C-alpha cells in the first residue's frame with residue numbers, strides 16, 4: 028500500500044510519500060538506540076517537562092491537527108477535536124502519574140529485604156492504525172517515554188500527515204532526536220525491524236492478520252508484544268433498561284467514528300420484551316442521520332476511511348444477506364463520490380454468517396433479539412473476540428453480576444464501551460493481549476527487576 032493522503036470524502040489523492048530506504052531505517056534505529064542510553068538515565072521530572080510540552084502543543088495546534096485527521100481518514104470534525112483533546116489528556120496523565128506507577132515496590136519476604144524496581148528496556152516499535160491516529164499513538168508513546176524507553180512509530184499508510192505532525196510535536200517540544208521517531212514503512216517491511224536486536228518490544232493496534240504476523244515475528248525474535256486487535260462488542264439491553272437512553276447510547280456506540288472503533292457496539296442484543304420498541308426507535312434515529320462532508324460540523328454520517336474499507340464492509344453485508352440475514356435498514360453504498368455506506372441494521376443473523384463471526388468495521392449494526400438475560404450472555408460470549416461490551420439495566424447489582432459473566436477485557440454498565448486515560452483498555456481471545464492506559468499501560472515494557480538483600 029502506497030503511503031498517501033487520499034481524502035475519503037471525494038477520493039482525491041492529496042499527497043504521496045516515499046518509503047524509507049533500508050539505510051534510513053538503520054540510521055533511525057541506531058539513533059534511537061544511542062538516545063536510549065542517556066534517556067534511560069533522565070529523571071521523571073525531565074521526562075515530565077517534555078511530555079507536558081507535547082500536550083500543550085497538541086492543544087494549541089488543535090485546529091490544524093483535527094483537520095488533518097478528518098482530511099486523511101474522514102472522521103467527523105467534532106470527533107477529531109475530541110480525539111486531540113483526549114490524546115493531550117493521555118500525554119498529561121502519564122507525565123503526572125508515571126513516576127508513582129513505577130515507584131519501587133517493597134516486598135515482605137520471610138527474612139531480609141527485597142523490592143522490585145521498574146526499569147526501561149530500550150527501543151520499542153509501535154505499529155499504529157488510522158482509526159484514531161493521535162489517540163493510539165499517545166496511548167503507546169506517552170507511557171513508554173515516561174518509563175525511560177524510546178519509541179519508533181510505524182503509522183498506517185493512509186495517515187502520513189498525522190504521522191508527521193506527531194513527530195513534529197516532539198521536535199517542537201525539543202525532544203532529543205531518537206526519543207520519538209516516525210518511520211515511513213509499509214506493513215510488509217515490519218518483520219525486519221522487529222527482528223533487529225536493538226528493538227526490545229513491539230506494540231500493535233490493528234487487524235487480527237497484522238497482529239498474528241507481528242506476534243509471530245516478535246516470538247521468533249523472543250521479544251515481548253502487546254496486541255490491541257479487533258472486537259465485536261455486545262451491547263445488551265435488558266427488559267428494565269431505560270429504552271430511550273439505551274437507544275441514544277446505541278447510536279453513539281455503533282456510529283462513533285463512523286463505526287470504525289475496535290470497541291464499537293457491533294452486536295446489539297435486546298431481550299424479547301423490549302426488542303420491538305428498541306428496534307423501532309433505533310431505526311428511526313439511524314435513518315435520520317445527515318450524510319455529508321465530515322469537515323461540516325452539522326454532518327452526522329461521514330465517509331469510511333477509504334474506498335477499500337467500504338468494499339470490504341459491503342461485501343460482508345452481502346455475504347450475510349446471501350446466507351439468510353435480513354436488511355432491516357440501509358445495506359447499500361450511498362450514490363455519491365467518496366467512501367460512503369448507508370447506516371445499516373442487519374437482523375435474523377445466525378451462526379455461520381459473516382455478520383455473526385466477523386468484525387463489521389463501519390456503520391452496520393448486527394441486531395439480535397433473545398429470550399432472556401442468560402441467552403444474551405451466551406450470545407455475547409459466542410464470539411471469537413473478547414474486547415469490550417455493555418449492559419443496560421436499572422438494576423446495577425444485576426448488571427455487575429452479568430458483567431462478570433462476559434468474557435472480555437472490559438464491560439460497561441449503562442454506557443457503551445469507552446476509553447479514558449485512567450481506565451485500562453484491552454481484551455482477551457482474538458482481541459489480543461496486554462493493556463493500554465491507566466497504571467497498567469506503563470507496566471508492559473519495563474523490566475520488573477528484583478533487588479534482594481539477604
Ligand code: NDP
Nearest residue numbers: 155156182183184213214217233234237240256257289388
Ligand atoms: P491493518 O491491521 O492492516 O493496519 C493497522 C496497522 O498495521 C497499519 O499500520 C498497517 O500498516 C500495519 N500492518 C498491516 N499489516 C501488517 C503486517 N503484516 N505486519 C506489520 N504491520 C502490518 O488494518 P486495516 O487498516 O487494513 O484494517 C483492516 C481491518 O482491521 C479493519 O476492517 C478492522 O477490522 C481492523 N482494524 C482494527 C483496528 C482496531 O482499532 N482494533 C484498527 C484498524 C483496523 P499499513 O497501513 O502500511 O498496511
